[in-house]
Amino acid sequence: MLDIDRILSDTPGVMGTLFFDSAGSSLPPLPVLDAVIGHLRLEAQVGGYRAAEVAGERLAGVKQSIARLIGAAPEDVALLDSAGRAWNEFFSAVPFERGDRILTCRADYPSNAINALKAHKTLGVSVEVVPSDQHGRIDLGALAAMLDERVRLVSLVEVPTNSGLVNPVREVVELAHAHGALVLHDACQSAGQLPVDVAESGVDAASFTGRKWLRGPRGTGFLYVNPKTTAGLEPRVLGTFTTAWTGPDEYEVAKDATRFEQWEGNIAGFLGLGAAVDYLLDIGVDEASAAVRASARLLREGLAQVPGARVWDLGDDLCGIVTFSLDGADSVSVAGELAKHTVSCHYSRRTSAQHDMAAKGLMDVVRLSPHYFNIASEIDAVLELVADIAKAA
Structure with missing residues (x-):
């Protein structure tokens, strides 16, 4: 209780x-305020680089806490500035080709839908909306009928912005994977008010925000990537934090989820996000x-x-x-x-x-x-x- x-x-x-x-x-909650303000005060005393070094162990702990929350490994979590950024970092890494199909749901978010439509205009992929059933959820029968080998990605919003609907995740993953399609799970309205277990659901990627039900700071989010299915994907933009410049004409991309991160980040915000996740895990x-x-x-x-x-x-x-x-x-x-x-x-x-x-x-x-x-x-x-x-x- x-x-x-x-x-x-x-x-x-x-x-x-x-x-x-x-x-x-x-x-x-207060632990989030303390974590954010405390780090900002430290930056004011010793500078951002030194403060980040001091907070290194706690920052690593943020991914460990997130991993506990969503049933993942810490190395499969990337810290980003929003759920929208997380979703788009993964989406833009998928190597779409002309003729590929993207399936979305009626509960789609505007930023997701807009970027899918952009892929249609620029890459020649088709974007199709799976109908809903009588309960408003994605129609699993309709999804099964629409799936074929040309479907590259199923974009699934578990909880929409405008309704109390909860879409089934595991069932969608099972159907999509049977046809070789990836599933990108938008969980920005899920974590913090619903249990999320990416290991159980089997999703290929999931995007999250800190500011909603997790009660974390604005400007924080994270991305989960499933290494079994997405290890070969490269982000659209590579950063110096996650990509090593190994020679004048060579570079090496990080093998884990940090390849989706950038050098610059809101360290205070991420520490606040970790405090928010810990608070939820505690209660x-x-x-x-x-x-x-x-x-x-x-x-x-x-x-x-x-x-x-x-x-x-x-x-x-x-x-x-x-x-x-x-x-x-x-x-x-x-x-x-x-x-x-x-x-x-x-x-x-x-x-x-x-x-x-x-x-x-x-x-x-x-x-x-x-x-x-x-x-x-x-x-x-x-x-x-x-x-x-x-x-x-």
Whole structure:
């Protein structure tokens, strides 16, 4: 069971606000603040190079903690500045050829979709969206029918930005690998609110962010690469940190995941990311996930009782993202009204999820994303505010 008193004491950001935006950028706990600020102070005293040397062992420990969290080996983890960077570093390393096919899902992220479309325009690959089933998840039967030897990559978003949907990962991997296709798992909304085990799922790569459910600093992310299937891939851009200039006309790329890293990096941020991962491991991934889902379930049940409110999360296995709309009010305005009453939440527009929002006939939705530090009285307060806004709409 979670020690909620300790968690609230460690989360100064909960004071004076109703924070329901962990799917955007969550509230870091005190150990994260201490790690980031402490390293910045050290840099101010001895300079960035010396500070990095002093922090070398702790920085190596960040990858070890991440590896524990996602079921990987530390050498298969690359530290980067965002989930988007992580996804694109791997995607751009795949040697696509004209005639190759990329399969995506209806829950695709805009940055992923845009870069896939760029590959279509510049490399001559086709980009095809796998339909969803009646529960909103990627349709495994449709995926099986679409797979053939020309499919080079399946891009799978486990949890979208605009819904509480959870896509199946292991099942997609099994189908894709049977046809020799790689699977790139977008887990930016997964880690921190759902258990992630890359060894169990068998994905070829997975991208993550620090700022969302992991409660780490902005400007941090990481990439997992499966050495069994991706050892021969070279990043689009090689850095001096991961590539040795072995002779005037020769270079050697790192054999492990560090080949996707760059020399320059936010050391303070990475140490904060490690502190965030350690914090989650300490309180328990399963316990945190259960608390997140329970709070989201209470929100959905409460919203269903608000006249004029409609919840848009599909599926029988929902996570911590809760999306809804109110009759007679655009979602941006609803989020703005909630903000006037100290509620931190967000909204998703169609431009953030073209395939899914169009299929639902929506232009925007309000997004509430409770974390394990949210308590029942806060949920009640948010529901009361939504009901008041609905009456005025």
